[in-house]
Amino acid sequence: MGIRSVLSKPFAAFVVREQREWEQKAPDYQHKTLKNLVSKASNTVFGNDHGFKDIRTYDDFKKQVPVRDYEALKPYVEKMLTGQNDVLWPGKPAYFAKTSGTTSGTKYIPITKESIPNHINSARNAILNYVHETGNAKFLDGKLIFLSGSPVLDQKAGVNTGRLSGIVNHHVPGYLRTNQLPSYATNCMEDWEAKVDKIVEETIDQDMTLISGIPPWVQMYFDRIVEKRQMPVKDVFKNFSLFIYGGVNFEPYRQKLFDTIGKKVDSVETYPASEGFIAFQDKQDDPGLLLLANSGIFFEFIPADEYFNETPTRLSLDQVELNTNYALIINSNAGLWGYSIGDTVKFISKDPYKLLVTGRIKHFISAFGEHVIGEEVENAMKKTLESFPEADIVEFTVAPNVTPEKGLPRHEWYIEFSKMPADITAFKSSLDSSLQKLNSYYFDLISGNILEQLHIIPVKKNAFIDYMRSIGKLGGQNKLPRLSNDRKMAEELLKYKE
Incomplete structure (x- = not known):
């Protein structure tokens, strides 16, 4: 020694x-x-x-x-x-x-x-x-x-x-x-x-x-x-x-x-x-x-x-x-x-x-009164990944969509997968169910047909790195917001949609 x-x-x-x-x-x-x-x-x-x-x-x-x-x-x-x-x-x-x-x-x-x-x-x-x-x-x-x-x-x-x-x-x-x-x-x-x-x-x-x-x-x-x-x-x-x-x-x-x-x-x-x-x-x-x-x-x-x-x-x-x-x-x-x-x-x-x-x-989503916080979306993702061991993610963030072109308002999850789940529909349902269990207000909005089940939007490899680079915040102490109550980041991430 x-x-x-x-x-x-x-x-x-x-x-x-x-x-x-x-x-x-x-x-x-x-x-x-x-x-x-x-x-x-x-x-x-x-x-x-x-x-x-x-x-x-x-x-x-x-x-x-x-x-x-x-x-x-x-x-x-x-x-x-x-x-x-x-x-x-x-x-x-x-x-x-x-x-x-x-x-x-x-x-x-x-x-x-x-x-x-x-x-x-x-x-x-x-x-x-x-x-x-x-x-x-x-x-x-x-x-x-x-x-x-x-x-x-x-x-x-x-x-x-x-x-x-x-x-x-x-x-x-x-x-x-x-x-x-x-x-x-x-x-x-x-x-x-x-x-x-x-x-x-x-x-x-x-x-x-x-x-x-x-x-x-x-x-x-x-x-x-x-x-x-x-x-x-x-x-x-x-x-x-x-x-x-x-x-x-x-x-x-x-x-x-x-x-x-x-x-x-x-x-x-x-x-x-x-x-x-x-x-x-x-x-x-x-x-x-x-x-x-x-x-x-x-x-x-x-x-x-x-x-x-x-x-x-x-x-x-x-x-x-x-x-x-x-x-x-x-x-x-x-x-x-x-x-x-x-x-x-x-x-x-x-x-x-x-x-x-x-x-x-x-950093929360409360576009519909649900007040979902970072800990809840991270725990929902953790729980879901445990049920889909073949899946692996690089990064993700969540934003509301209040006025979608079709369907009810919903949360949208922008996810960069390094390994896709075998069944993305089942993955989405599990993720939504996990979040409902963690946030009773979100559960009420889903069960009351105010919101529809969350949508997953897969993004391309290095999408979040490219996004952070585009706003001059790549590396160092800069951190990606896990969720936001507006669509500013979501609209930018749509450019990197798979």
């Missing part, structure tokens, strides 16, 4: 011991976090505007600080972009994480020197939890790859600015940097397809042991490895043993990804966002993600069905219930206050607090 794998085990044991302390008292640590955040930001522009000096309790905080999205926070960010200090957090940000917004254009999310450990240490601790649980540390001696955006940073008001994954790349610990691939020059490439080809070239003859990235883009990398070598990934990277992923639900990609690898490898799910690293999977036999309750973020939760109300209920961690869909709100040492990151989650454990990401608050 190499020095990295040997030293990682006692370090992992230390990290997990510390983790056990706060995870057993997570609500207490959360309220301490809120108190510290408010105290440190009390003299900022935002703190003065919202009476931070008068806040003593969480109830006080809720009265003083409204829930807001980026558009509502933007006036404060714009002050920072002109060089003003002490706006949302003392001093200036260390970075701006640049992301694409659907309503706000480009978003600039502040990252402060106090919030950097949340991003870096949380990713490290996800790996160390795996080492501690499994005893497997040998992968740390091989080559590691983190498929990410370019680390090239621009400047905004004297602040380094770029994609989160590129910013994080500058903070990879020195002991890992020596065995990290691809090269810096390759990582700086902006053209995603050319970048993947170059990554393949640099890694195909290396001892790759850990591979990390968003599943659809890792799949693209694997496909090109297989195409070049005409053998499964396991035979190219014989010691590949750990896959780390985040950003999207893995289930729709799991089967095809492992088929391409040619064997099952251990995997660790993470929940990073530009706004903060939220949670990670700490047990191989538990899909729940451990909420990071002691990492500079105070979390709030709004029942998802109240999110668009004028005065929705806001809950702290000690007030949440299991198996309830919540919109996630964060308050952090990056200077984000009452900030809705747009995700929905549900808790599956409170000892310790573990959650699943269930979708996006704005």
